[in-house]
Amino acid sequence: MKRSEISFSLPRGVRPKHGALYLVEPLKLDGKWLYRWHRLCKITDGEAALYTALGIVKAPPPAGNFADTITEFKKHYLPERALTTRREAERMLDIIAIGFSDFNVNEPEPADVIDFCDQFKHARSAARHYKALLSTFFRWAISRRLRKDNPCAEVWLAKPTRKKMIWTPEVFHKIRSALLTHDSGGHELNAGVMLQCYLDLSFLLYQRATEIRLLERAQISDDHIRFFPTKTRGSSAIELDVEITPEIRAVLERAAAASKRMKVVCRFVIHTGGGTAFTRSGIYSAFIRAGQRVGIEGINPKSLRSFAATAGRKQGYSLEELQAGLGHTTIGTTEKYIRKNEIRRSNVRLKLPKSG
Secondary structure, eight states: OOGGGOSSOOOTTEEEETTEEEEEEEEEETTEEEEEEEEEEEGGGOHHHHHHHHHHHOOOOOOOSHHHHHHHHHHHHGGGSOHHHHHHHHHHHHHHHHHTTTSOTTOOOHHHHHHHHGGGTTOHHHHHHHHHHHHHHHHHHHHTTSOSOOGGGGOOOOOOOOOOOOOOHHHHHHHHHHHHOOSTTOOOOHHHHHHHHHHHHHHHHOOOHHHHHTOBGGGBOSSEEEEOOSTTTTTTOOOEEEEOOHHHHHHHHHHHHHHHHHTOOOSBSSOOTTSSOOOHHHHHHHHHHHHHHTTOOSOOGGGHHHHHHHHHHHTTOOHHHHHHHHTOSSHHHHHHHHHHTOOOOOOOOOOOOOOO
C-alpha cells in the first residue's frame, strides 16, 4: 500500500513498507548514514495502533522543518518529471529528508552536504546525483525566501571512474548469444529469448531503453509502431511512428512465440515469465551478467541507441532523417549521439626525425 492510499496521516519518520508501518531512525556511524527500521504495526491496524506502538518503541527525535519543506518541494518538482524519473526522484528525496531531518532549511552548510554525500563515496555517480538534486531543492528554497544561499555551490565531488564500452557488431553478437542461454546447461530459455528480443528491438527501433522495455502491443498497428517518448512528454510532447520492417516484424513474432510458450498473456511485448515488464535493474543485471560470461565489462544497454544511430549514419541516412527517428529537437543532439559511439582513427603517418 502506498502512502497516498493510507486513510490517516503519518508522523514524521514513519514509512509504509510491505503492508506495515515502520519508524525509520537515521544513525551516523563512522561518517556513514545508516537507517534502522523499527516495525510498528500493520497498516490495517489503524491510527490508534500506530501511536500505541510509537509509545512503546520511542518518540521520534526532535526535528527541524527540512522534511516538511521537502514534502512541499515534491509538489512543485515531481509533477513535471516523467514517470520513471519521478519515482527515482521521490525515492532520493525521501532519503535526503531523513538525512537532514534534524535541520531547518536555512541551516545546512557546505560541510553538511559533504557529510551527507560521503555515505555514497564508494558510488561516486550516486553522490553526484544526490548533490544535483539537493542543489535543485536549495535553489527552489531560495526562490521561496527560505534561505539566502545554495550550500551545494561550494561542494566539489570527485567524478566517477567510468569503464567505457563501445558497442560494435562483434560485441553485439557476443552479448546476444550470452543472453539466450544464461544457465550452466547452455539451454535456450524463454526469458533469454525475451532479452534477445529486447536487444534486437533496441537496435532496430533505436528508441530509448524505457520505450523498448515498456513497449505495449496496443502501440503496434499493421505497418508501424507509435511511440510517445516519456522523456519529452512534458516538453516537446513528440509522437513518433516507426515503420515495421521485415526485420522488426520477425523480432515481434519471436517475442509473441515466447509468450505463447510461457502461457502468459501480457500487454507488454517484452515481459517476464510472471507477465510483467522487466524492471530497469532487471535488464541491466541481465546484460552485465551476459557481459561477464563473455569477458566484456562496462555493458550499458542505454548506449544501444547511439550505436544504432551510428550504424544508420554509416548506412547513408542523413542527420535530418536520424534526428526525426530519434525524436531529437535539435540536430546537435543527434550529432552528439553519433560521436559518442564512434571510434576515432588516426591517419597521420609520422617518420622519425633525421639526425643532423
